[in-house]
Amino acid sequence: MDEAFRFFRWAGKQKEYEHKLESYVLLVEVFTVSGGDVERIKRLVREIKEKGLLMNELSANGLIKCFGRLGMVEELLWVWRGMKENGIEPSLFTYNFLLDGLVNSMFVESAERVFEVMQCGKVRPDVVSYNTMIKGYCKTGKLGKAMEKLKEMEVLNVGADKISYMSLIQLCYSDSDINSYLGLFREMEEKGLEIPSHAYSLVISGLCKEGRCSEGYAVFDLMVRKGCKANVAIYTTLIDSFAKSGNIEEGMKLFERMKEEGFEPDEVTYGVIVNSLCKVGKVDNAMEYFEFCRENGFAINAVFYSSLISGLGKVGRVDEAEKLFEEMEVKGCTRDSYCYNALIDAFAKCEKMDEALTLFERMEDEGCDQTVYTYTILISGLFKERKNEEALKLWEMMIDKGITPTPASFRALSTGLCLSGKVARACKILDELAPIGVIPETAFEDMINVLCKAGRFDQACNLADGIVDRGREIPGKVRTVLINALRKVGNADLAMKLMHSKIGIGYDRKGSVKKRVKFRILLDM
DNA sequence: ATAGGGTTAG
Numbered sequence: 001m002d003e004a005f006r007f008f009r010w011a012g013k014q015k016e017y018e019h020k021l022e023s024y025v026l027l028v029e030v031f032t033v034s035g036g037d038v039e040r041i042k043r044l045v046r047e048i049k050e051k052g053l054l055m056n057e058l059s060a061n062g063l064i065k066c067f068g069r070l071g072m073v074e075e076l077l078w079v080w081r082g083m084k085e086n087g088i089e090p091s092l093f094t095y096n097f098l099l100d101g102l103v104n105s106m107f108v109e110s111a112e113r114v115f116e117v118m119q120c121g122k123v124r125p126d127v128v129s130y131n132t133m134i135k136g137y138c139k140t141g142k143l144g145k146a147m148e149k150l151k152e153m154e155v156l157n158v159g160a161d162k163i164s165y166m167s168l169i170q171l172c173y174s175d176s177d178i179n180s181y182l183g184l185f186r187e188m189e190e191k192g193l194e195i196p197s198h199a200y201s202l203v204i205s206g207l208c209k210e211g212r213c214s215e216g217y218a219v220f221d222l223m224v225r226k227g228c229k230a231n232v233a234i235y236t237t238l239i240d241s242f243a244k245s246g247n248i249e250e251g252m253k254l255f256e257r258m259k260e261e262g263f264e265p266d267e268v269t270y271g272v273i274v275n276s277l278c279k280v281g282k283v284d285n286a287m288e289y290f291e292f293c294r295e296n297g298f299a300i301n302a303v304f305y306s307s308l309i310s311g312l313g314k315v316g317r318v319d320e321a322e323k324l325f326e327e328m329e330v331k332g333c334t335r336d337s338y339c340y341n342a343l344i345d346a347f348a349k350c351e352k353m354d355e356a357l358t359l360f361e362r363m364e365d366e367g368c369d370q371t372v373y374t375y376t377i378l379i380s381g382l383f384k385e386r387k388n389e390e391a392l393k394l395w396e397m398m399i400d401k402g403i404t405p406t407p408a409s410f411r412a413l414s415t416g417l418c419l420s421g422k423v424a425r426a427c428k429i430l431d432e433l434a435p436i437g438v439i440p441e442t443a444f445e446d447m448i449n450v451l452c453k454a455g456r457f458d459q460a461c462n463l464a465d466g467i468v469d470r471g472r473e474i475p476g477k478v479r480t481v482l483i484n485a486l487r488k489v490g491n492a493d494l495a496m497k498l499m500h501s502k503i504g505i506g507y508d509r510k511g512s513v514k515k516r517v518k519f520r521i522l523l524d525m
Numbered sequence: 526a527t528a529g530g531g532t533t534a535g
Contacts, residue, residue, distance in 0.1 A: 065526085068526095093526070096526060096527080097526070099527090100526070100527070103527095127527080128526055128527050129527090130527090131526095131527040131528080132526085132527055134527085134528090135527065135528075138528090161527090162528080163527050163528050164527085164528085165528085166527095166528040166529070167527080167528050167529095168528090169528085170528060170529070170530095173530090196528080196529080197529095197530090198528075198529045198530060199528095199529090200530090201529080201530040201531080202529085202530065204530085204531095205530060205531065208531090231530080231531090232531075233530045233531040234530075234531075235531085236530095236531045236532070237530075237531045237532085238531095239531095239532095240531075240532060266531095267532090268531055268532050269531080269532080270532090271531095271532045271533075272531080272532050272533095273532095274532090275532065275533060276532095278533095301532090301533095302533075303532055303533045304532095304533090305533095306533050306534080307532090307533060310533085310534070336533085337534090338533050338534065339533090341534060341535085342533085342534075345534080345535070371534090372535095373534055373535060376534090376535050377534085377535060380535075406535090408534095408535055409535085411535090412535075
């Protein structure tokens, strides 16, 4: 590349020789394929402009291809203008490179205008033009417009191909819009298009992510029947999904099967195996796989450690968990928030809140982000040790730091407060969340459940009445919640009593509101 | 020429 450039400069200095546009274009092409030195290319463009070289068809196409690939929009439009001024008709390739360049630089609206020009002109958009527009809409998250283009292809008899469908499926997949991509996948099948293994991957992963592992497995079967080769990623996602749905045996079967078929499990697969075993308490078994990976040169990442630390913590082996945590530093594996949270949780579970809090501080010192999970673990741990004020302080700290509470974090707080008799305080904090846009949807339900579980039916009724009286929820809904909570703790008598009672806001004949009978009165509390 | 998958939490 440098040699080409030196020769170019040398030739430019020779007498009776002037570079033509073609030479510049060749050099731009060289710079483009060899990594794309945008600054050097821009200098060449300036020289072309200074010399006033005239645009021609071949050069214009070459330049558009390069500028398109590099996303040099300004230069793209400069060539485009030059073509117009010199009466050069763009070819289909020119259009498509231009579209792709604009789309890759997120100038989707400009691409839209070019596309419209094509639709009215001599060179009609082909499948590549359509696919490029679909890609643009997918990049900007405009699923509706992308789907419109697919329909348009059908109407205008531009056959959509696997790439049209793949772009759309990919977008729907990243949006977790499972019904849309299942539909698209079926359409592909119906049209008899070749289904790339990547399509199977997406559909299987998508179904697995939704917890629909049997359906994922069915698609996997279909894939094998159609002669499409599976791969490590597909096996890994299936194993994970089966384990997550509580069927680790099926996961292990798939693990054996993939090895039999000659697929080498990698560190992600082993990460899944270790994590799954830890989750069901088979931490020694998980340790064996961990050792196997270590001995066989697999990249040991933080997933292994966080899974094992949390697994050990679950079965009360907190010393071993701590040892692994410290080992990470020695082995040069960066500790992420998952690892910290797992160990903090292990400490909290065995009532070692001092250690947990020390780790919380260490987390900050070592530059690891404290997350909403961290606070949730600590808050419930502190309440368990009756350190209510400290728990509340942490909640405030979390809000002050701008960390958005989750329903689970509020559950930890409200559970602690309710069980220490501070139901009103929990309600007040809940009210303060609304203005910052946080509405833990199950908050009241969780609180009523907690109170019933503790046998404090009177307080549960009071809370239920308070919710209705303040107009926070409709009486029928609160009643259902209360009935379910009573049933859950086995108090069928009260549940029945509530079920057979008329409740809610009655209306008299004139339409004015009658006074509601309180839950508390209904249940004689 | 245009599309590209899998693992970690209360």
